[in-house]
Amino acid sequence: MGLIETDETNLFTFESFAAHEFYTDVNRALVKQTLAHLRTQEGDKPLTIVDMACGTGAVTRLIAEELVRQGHSAQLRLVGVDPSAEALRLAQKGMDELHLPANITSDFIQGESEDLPNLVHDVDAAFFCNAIHLVPDKVAAFKQVSAILAPQGIFGCNSAFYDGTYVPGTERFYRLWTRRAVGWLKKEHPEAHLSREAKAMAMQWLNPDQYIQALKENGFTTVETQSTNIEISLDGWRDLGQYWLFIEGALPGVPLADGARALEIAVYQAGEELGLNAIPRTWLQMVAIKQ
Template identity: 65%
Template sequence: MSLIETEETNKFTFEPFAAHPFYTEVNRALVKQALAKLASYPQDKNITIVDIACGTGAISRLIIEEMQRLGRLSQLQLIGVDPSAEALRRAQKSQDEMNLDVKTQFIQGDAEDLPDIIQHADMAFFCNAIHLIPDKRTTIQKVSSILGPQGIFACNSAFYEGTYVPGSERFYRTWTRRAVGWLRKQHPESRLSKNGKATAMQWLTREDYISHFQDSGFAEVETEQKTVDISLDAWKDLGQYWLFIEGALPGIPLAQAAKALEYAVYEAGNELGLTEVPRTWLQIVGVKGS
């Protein structure tokens, strides 16, 4: 799976899915849990927070809002990092529209570039994207390396072993089957790629993540598994995101695959009598040892 943006991929963004209320609440819960740990920091200490794979700034906005609620906004330096120049442009625009006096930087790069971007940060977030990284252990180690003593790392994912609520697997199989059937009728020339398992499908268990955190110097690791109900409309929006499309229907042109997934999600819902499908997020907060 390629993570390189193009003019075409910029037409199939994560933004519509991220706008759904359940998504905001899942991530707000993680942000609150992590930022609560700042209670032990001196009240006058400046706080540097890195938002890795910040995308269009959904998590950055939640961080700013929570720091404002805690009365520590003036101490915040927020650094958003993402490989997509277009996403960063949207993130900056979104932050500007908040009309708050907050120190922010949005920098083009990915997890591998972190040591060249920042050192001795107080906290890092990596929300809804760590499953896209092939070598998750090395990435967690790199995040640890940019944090100071007792630095905090929070991440989450709904693509891990345990994300499927029992009984929900049938929905995903039906959605895919219906999408492939639509493609065969509408675009018989298109062929699914058989180049192995998509990166986004190479899932770890909760225990794997805990082990990688501990091996990377995080002495304290908290996890929570949070189940939310996701509407068919939200699944449709996820099916319009280019990285999800490449994972679900590899090798199919994005425009064709997006139409197939949009058609098929409602057909799957009708077939199974569903209007929403539950999914479990894994939420992790680690604190480094001194």
């Protein structure tokens, strides 16, 4: 994906947003839906499960907890892959604190999505949560996932940045939030200018049918999709507005610290003006099985 980690981006992480209960709930539902297919696989052969773009390991821990709940006796290897060394350090710390059974082991590897075929192969299940929208070439990404999966391997993927994610009537919140953030910047930091050249990463949004088609054209036979409405509090939106990739997308070219502050102040202004404490968003959940 070409994410560039710096000391500055390490100050503006996804971790606060990922700690919210609504985020845990939507990802736990995807993990359960995906790993339910593992139950149909007979025998106690060792299983490998990969969490791509694992970040600080929020979803990796949900995977581990679901595997414990399912009561697998087989050897289970969890592999988290992410470009950020700092995120992986936090992910390993969080996994160590779970005190998993001896048959479940975890490895966290620094790498990009294109490195995957060199890192793992014949994987039983792979997850790519809340990140597919950041990938410019989604077809290439699905090909890479298919390449690392064993036959009948399972792929769980979701996003709240796709064509269909806005609950009707909520668009005005996003417009007002951005407008108020830009207004605050003009007043408090007139030297900060939005860049017309700086391009947010890969904001090509597909609709559910386009995702299904792309998966089926790249090695997956069965694709289950589900749309889930999630209420996200203003505090949740504030925390998303502290994440460097979101800041770059909403306010390209603005220094991260200034952008984070602008989005934090503006989200509450927008909520107050519209009389809203929470704004619903539709998550797209996808589970695909390799032929």
